[in-house]
Amino acid sequence: STKMTFLASSTATSDLTGKDCSPNTIQWVNDAWATGNTTAAAMMQRGGDDWYFLTVNYALGQGIEAEASNYITKNGGKVLGSAKHPLGTSDFASLLLQAQGSKAKVIGLANAGADTINAVKQAGEFGMQDGPQKLVAFLIFINDVHGMGLKAAQGLLLTESFYWDLDEDTRAFAKRFAQRPGMNGKMPSGNQAGVYASTLAYLNAVAAKGSDDAGVVVPQMKTFKGKDKLFGDIAIRADGRVTHPIYLFEIKKPAESKYPYDYYKLLSTVPADKAFRPIEQGGCSLIK
Incomplete structure (x- = not known):
């Protein structure tokens, strides 16, 4: 057969x-190792060495937070805290206030889909885009950004393996x-x-x-x-x-976008040999 x-x-x-x-x-x-580690690495290279996480409370969010936290602490950074939320949360106000109160340089959104969109929109309503803290999304796609619009999404950092306009x-x-x-x-x-x-x-x-x-x-x-x-x-x-390779992008301001879907600015590139878990660390039985 x-x-x-x-x-x-x-x-x-x-x-x-x-x-x-x-x-x-x-x-x-991307996979959870790559998403967690490369995002943490790219942010720490830019001085983002203390973190607070907003994490969706199931395997996806927990896995990304664990990978990123491991990288951050191993490389001399600090995780100041983490707020967990259930899948399908509409109100992020109290979680965002906790993140703001932590004074962390980076707020990591270890969630996806509607949860990420809601968190980013509400962070914008709190004026956090212009604040001292950087918001970074581990799992956001261009269709999410398109749905939110640049007014809400501007300034958000994200990692992706592909951008149509590269x-x-x-x-x-x-x-x-x-x-x-x-x-x-x-x-x-x-x-x-x-x-x-x-x-x-x-x-x-x-x-x-x-x-x-x-x-x-x-x-x-x-x-x-x-x-x-x-x-x-x-x-x-x-x-x-x-x-x-995996790329760190920043979402453009509305005035910077010149044509439809002109949404991302490339900030840095993590090369292919650094972007994924080393083969000997995965525990795959095919590797002798």
Whole structure:
């Protein structure tokens, strides 16, 4: 029987290429280790050495907070506190006031989706964008920013593996994506780019081997090292983790945005070899 290949490109857990790794899995885009560690590293490089977290109280938020906290404390920073909230919180006022009161230089939003949007909007209402504290989102996508608008989102920092306006190749892909039926000019998110890039890499391996059996295709995929049009310099490791650069962006002010979806300013780049958990630390049984 043919073994199926599992292409994970919007999956936050780092266990997929760690203790739960499989010879049939390839994981693209950020995971909890990368999101927590690279965001903490990029902020600390900019002087953000004491932190307060607003964390969604389930595995996703807890995992990101744990990874970031571990990095911060190991590198001489401090975690001053953390406020937990349930999934689907609409009122962040008391949590934001606690974060403000902590005087932490960085407020880390270890949540996603509507929770992140609500927290950012309410922080704006409290005038926190112009305050001394920097707000950073671990998991926010361009469609979230589009939904919020730049007036609410301006000044927010975030990490992403992909931005449609990075270079000629990302723009060419985004243009094709935006012109598809039903897209109405929408630009692709990092996860959508990940689905495309991973599928294309898979199909290239199928074509090269003349087989769609995971036992043949996945080892072929793992031989790739070079330039991916959407994710830059990539390699596919033995544990199934695709490594690529991760970027720290700041969301532009409305006056700085010159055309639709012109939302991000690139602040720094974490290179591929630093952006993901070192292979020997993951506990993947495929690594001898």
